[in-house]
Amino acid sequence: MGEYTNNKEINNIKKNFFLNTKSPAFAESLRYCEKVANSNANVLLIGESGTGKEVASQYIHACSPRASNNMVTVNCSAFTETLLESELFGYEQGAFTGALKSKKGKFELAHEGTLFLDEIGDTSLLTQVKLLRVIETKEFERIGSNTPMLIDFRLICATNNDLEENILNNTFREDFFFRISTIAIRIPPLRERKEDLMDMVQFFLKQACVENKCEISYIEPEVNEFLYNYDYPGNIRELKNTIDRLVVLSENGIIRKDDLPILYAIGKHKSGFSTNRFESIVPLKDFRKDTETKYLQWVLDEVNGNVAEASRRLDISTRQLFNKINEYGLQK
Numbered sequence: 001m002g003e004y005t006n007n008k009e010i011n012n013i014k015k016n017f018f019l020n021t022k023s024p025a026f027a028e029s030l031r032y033c034e035k036v037a038n039s040n041a042n043v044l045l046i047g048e049s050g051t052g053k054e055v056a057s058q059y060i061h062a063c064s065p066r067a068s069n070n071m072v073t074v075n076c077s078a079f080t081e082t083l084l085e086s087e088l089f090g091y092e093q094g095a096f097t098g099a100l101k102s103k104k105g106k107f108e109l110a111h112e113g114t115l116f117l118d119e120i121g122d123t124s125l126l127t128q129v130k131l132l133r134v135i136e137t138k139e140f141e142r143i144g145s146n147t148p149m150l151i152d153f154r155l156i157c158a159t160n161n162d163l164e165e166n167i168l169n170n171t172f173r174e175d176f177f178f179r180i181s182t183i184a185i186r187i188p189p190l191r192e193r194k195e196d197l198m199d200m201v202q203f204f205l206k207q208a209c210v211e212n213k214c215e216i217s218y219i220e221p222e223v224n225e226f227l228y229n230y231d232y233p234g235n236i237r238e239l240k241n242t243i244d245r246l247v248v249l250s251e252n253g254i255i256r257k258d259d260l261p262i263l264y265a266i267g268k269h270k271s272g273f274s275t276n277r278f279e280s281i282v283p284l285k286d287f288r289k290d291t292e293t294k295y296l297q298w299v300l301d302e303v304n305g306n307v308a309e310a311s312r313r314l315d316i317s318t319r320q321l322f323n324k325i326n327e328y329g330l331q332k
């Protein structure tokens with residue numbers, strides 16, 4: 001990290017996030033982040049949903065000479081193909097119906113800073129071609145303009161997809177993959193970082209107590225045992241949410257084991273599959289739609305509206321889930 005060690009941004013990140021790791025696997029990821037920070041190399045962060053890839057991208061930016069400039073984040077799975085392009089490239093007034101004023105895109109906003117493209121595996125092949133050109137030439141035009149603009153940005157991408165498999169399936173371009181992954185850094189899942197678990201529990205407990213203006217004086221041993229042994233498919237995001245809920249459910253400063261089954265039973269009960277009492281006979285397609293709507297809304301609520309995580313756990317693509325969200329009018 002050289003001359004940038006201990007600057008304000010790094011200290012802020014270290015204060016707000018748990019980075020003081022005892023896990024050799026995560027320590028190695030952090031070491032890579034620090035090493036690449038000084039360079040301009042394109043970085044690809046790989047890891048399951050909720051492992052902290054976005055946090056790692058912020059850490060790289062904070063450790064880099066660009067730390068005092070913008071870090072611009074775009075969640076590629078949150079937009080349709082055309083919306084993503086206007087978000088990235090910006091547009092001129094009148095470029096398309098509805099373009100009443102010209103607008104800067106994220107490339108421009110990231111000038112001299114860092115551009116973080118999250119869920120890069122969800123971009124279409126056409127968008128990948130367009131991105132490849134900008135990454136190679138550092139030049140782009142706003143939609144509706146012929147004037148090229150030169151930009152200087154450091155690119156960080158993240159994915160929880162297996163991009164090599166996507167290349168084999170022809171949904172991800174190989175040339176684009178090589179271009180964005182000059183340095184690939186894996187962020188390990190929480191179940192491979194058991195050394196950090198109980199320190200993290202304390203870290204999130206402290207945060208939750210501040211947020212909820214309460215104190216926890218005792219945690220029953222079975223709760224700690226559960227927290228240590230659980231597998232966390234949703235990784236750090238799930239641990240943080242679990243602690244938040246336990247703090248909310250606590251009484252008189254005590255987190256009791258009885259709160260755990262309630263916590264996990266709610267999920268099972270609310271999914272609505274436990275009942276076989278129906279009120280009337282309806283066409284099967286209406287029943288399917290109704291059940292699917294309720295179930296998907298429940299899943300989205302469970303993961304706090306995180307579409308990437310929901311689609312991973314539902315084992316469908318984010319694009320499929322977005323189509324369902326639009327079709328059924330679901331809330332994220």
Ligand SMILES: Nc1ncnc2c1ncn2[C@@H]1O[C@H](COP(=O)(O)OP(=O)(O)OP(=O)(O)O)[C@@H](O)[C@H]1O
Nearest residue numbers: 017018048049050051052053054055160236237308
């Ligand atoms: N080291 C950490 N310390 C504290 N909180 C963390 C840490 N890493 C991640 N988190 C928290 O966990 C949640 C998920 O983190 P983040 O968004 O960085 O994960 P991700 O891998 O990018 O997830 P996704 O693939 O779903 O986008 C966030 O609420 C974040 O604040």
